[in-house]
Amino acid sequence: MIKSGRSRKLSVEEEMLIMAVIIMTGTSQGIGAAMAHVLLERGHRLVGISRRRNDALIQAFPTELVCMEADLADTAGLGPLMERIFQQMGTDEERVCLVNNAAVLAPLRNAEQCDSAEIARHMQINLIAPMILTSLFAKHTSGLRGEKRVLNISSGSARYLLPGMSCYCTAKAGLDTFTACVGLEQQNKEYPLQIASVWPGMNETQMQEEARRQDGGFQNAEMFIEAKKNGRLHSPDETARKLADLLLGESFPHGTIVESLY
Template sequence: MIHLKHIIITGTSRGIGESLAIQLMDRNHHLICISRTTNQRVIDQAKEMECGIDYFNYDLTHIQDIDQLFEDIFRQIDLYSNDEAIYLINNAAMLTPVSPIERIKTERIIENIHLNLLAPMIITANYLKRTKDMNVDKRILNISSASAKYLLPSQSCYSTAKAGLDSFTKSIDIEQKLVTYPAKVAAVYPGMIDTHLQSEIRSVSKDLFPYVNEFTQLSEEGKLQTPEYTAHKLIEILLSEDFGKTVVIESIAQ
């Protein structure tokens, strides 16, 4: 009898999310991927590796329909009876807009906070509500950022959202210690990674972001981690026996 690990991952169209999905492929895993654009490479590779996959093409800035999305997701999970674990990785994020706050349009501020903070909160609420009575291994990994703690000009939206995600993670940890079948939870700062988020920040003008040259230099000197390395380290944390003991992990380096 095969016992399955169901793993829900947001933001799998590229970067860390794509690398997480690829490295988590296994015959005993059922991946549930969510991203704004469908990643055919991930779907094809999962089929090749005989890893169960359901792909949900969904824009997480549309927070009002996340409840329905999770109803659809758990319909897929309910098809299996021999569940060993249900994991959730809140990875989807956006860095932009990078600009002093007074120069940002209201709808761009709303979009950033929707994706970076409100979506993970609503997703987590749905996950916990639907797994409340399940006596299985439950883990929530929130991909945070050192920007939650180390502040730079022109990143107020992103930093505020990530600081909120850290506080949310700590709150959930406290709540889950009081329930019958608790989920373990951790937020992780993955470090400086060579992803679309980094290339976005390097394309911002110095007028909008005074530190743009420093970020360009890091890239040129090869000091950014690869998404593959980062995903490998995050998976080590997720699957570790100690998962959840440290609620906010500020470095993946070991």
């Protein structure tokens, strides 16, 4: 593991010399929407996967953005989805990236208070879908000689555990472990992909609003309320820029968990 996500940032001019095609989940809101905007603004092509279309992004970037509406809990549909994406992309891209960003927070209750359907849906979206998408990405790009990168958006909750967040903490810990394992698997490949996981910190997003609600029975809501009051939340726009720099920077932290962007 490494403690910082700081690497030499490429200038916009340098970055534009190697344009990327980026597949990203969860682009309809929060950090995902902000990061998608940053990447598109820099001239990269983006395939956004989310349950809802991001009409603002579509209007701003009608030629660079392709939106795919999908429910990541429907893991059986991920294979056909990636097949369609790679058929449209072609196989001669110089730089291809996957960003597993989509996540849910609920259920925010102790384990015995969660029903089986809630637990299953949470793990399908937060852990199983990123694993499957990474596997499919690796298969589809196995013969590509260009640069291939996977960035998994994880959380400090993988290590810093809270009551009422057993599903979320477990999924993020699993995502970090999966990242490290795939990193090891790629070491001896002829055309390896690079993979890393990152903790983006606490950001003012819809997920934070959900954690602050006191009507849902989440026993640690007050901690999140205090974080907002004390100005401890990062701006999603600033975090998005740092994530974009990490994804496309000159040195990518392959096989590691980046614990701090700031």
